[in-house]
Amino acid sequence: MICFALLAHKDEEALLQQVQNIRQYNPEQALIVLYNGGSDPNFGRSVCEQERVLYCTDSRPLQPGKTGRFFYDVMAWLEKKRIAYDYLVYTESDVMFIHHGFGRLLEQLMDGYDCLVEAIKVETDPQSRKWTTAAKMWNEWPRWQPFFRSAFFYGTFNPMQVYRQAIVKKMLARIHKPQLERLLETTNVISLGEMLYLTMAMQCGAKCQEYPSKYRKCFRFRPSISLQEIQQASSNPDIMFAHPIKDAAVRAWISGQYYAD
Structure with a gap:
């Protein structure tokens, strides 16, 4: 079972397209947990009900750039709810799949590993x-x-980080919760998730794997993926997901492409 921890805060139409996209390209494998990082407490609830998405009740409003606690909150919430999964995936609102095979890819790349990330940096x-x-x-x-x-x-890079549940349990057990909460409440570090989770995993003895470059041809920080780029990527089956998808026309093309196949 692949559990997608999905961070979103606005645009329910885009959220619905993304949820349907995750399910379409991960049939019978996807468990989705929505973390509402916006100020509207009702955001996403209708989508969750319609699409059988779990709503993380520990969601809270997050400032732009300071979304680092989202993945921790989802990890802890899943543990509290005793929800089982094989892999937990860090998913943001501007990630979409364009080919099948992500589950098989995880089985291949995670064989003998505890986590999978875009790249591993060591800051000394x-x-x-x-x-x-x-x-x-x-x-x-x-x-x-x-x-x-x-x-x-x-x-590492935030989107598409993947962790086995066994290493997540070790990470949560190692955390001194009051200490982490104080840090999360007061930190000015942006993109904290790019450092927090991989560091905790490695300190718990994790073996970590990087995505080979051929799977990252449409995966970057900026600029947003264009329609031309996504159409070209659709002819390469190694490119299973793309980021960032911020253009409504690109989302619509990806959604329509699945049904055209």
């Missing part, structure tokens, strides 16, 4: 400013170091 130099996100963590390192209990931390 507080003076380095090549990666803005890491630089902000180094600025707060005196506060975060006691939590991490190490002299360095790891980094």
Whole structure:
């Protein structure tokens, strides 16, 4: 069972398209949990009811760029609800699938591994400013170091991080919850999820795998994927998912393409 932890906060039409997209390309495998990061407490509830999506009741409004606690909240909520899964996937509102086979890919790439990420970075130099996100963590390192209990931390890209439930349980068991809550409430680190989860997993002894480059041809930070790019990618079966999808016309084309096949 693949559990998609989905962070969204606006545009219910786009949310519905994304949920249907996840289910279409992951038939009989997808468990979806919506985390509502917006200020409207009713956002997404009708979609959840219509599409049999679980609504994370520990959702809370999140500031732009400061969404790092979302994945932790979903991890803890799933554990509290005793919901079983094989893989937990970090999914944002601008990720969509364009080919089948993600489940088979996970079985292949996760064989002997506990987690799967876009790339693995190791941050050891507080003076380095090549990666803005890491630089902000180094600025707060005196506060975060006691939590991490190490002299360095790891980094990756937020979307499509994948963790086995067994390593998630170890991560949750290692966390000192009051300490983490204080940090989450006061931190100014942006894109915290790009460092927090991989670092915790590695500190719990995880073996981590990177997605081979051929699967990341349509996967980046910015700019948004264009219609021409997604149409070209549709002819390459290795490209199973794309990010970021922010254009309504691109979402509509992807949704219509499935039914045209």
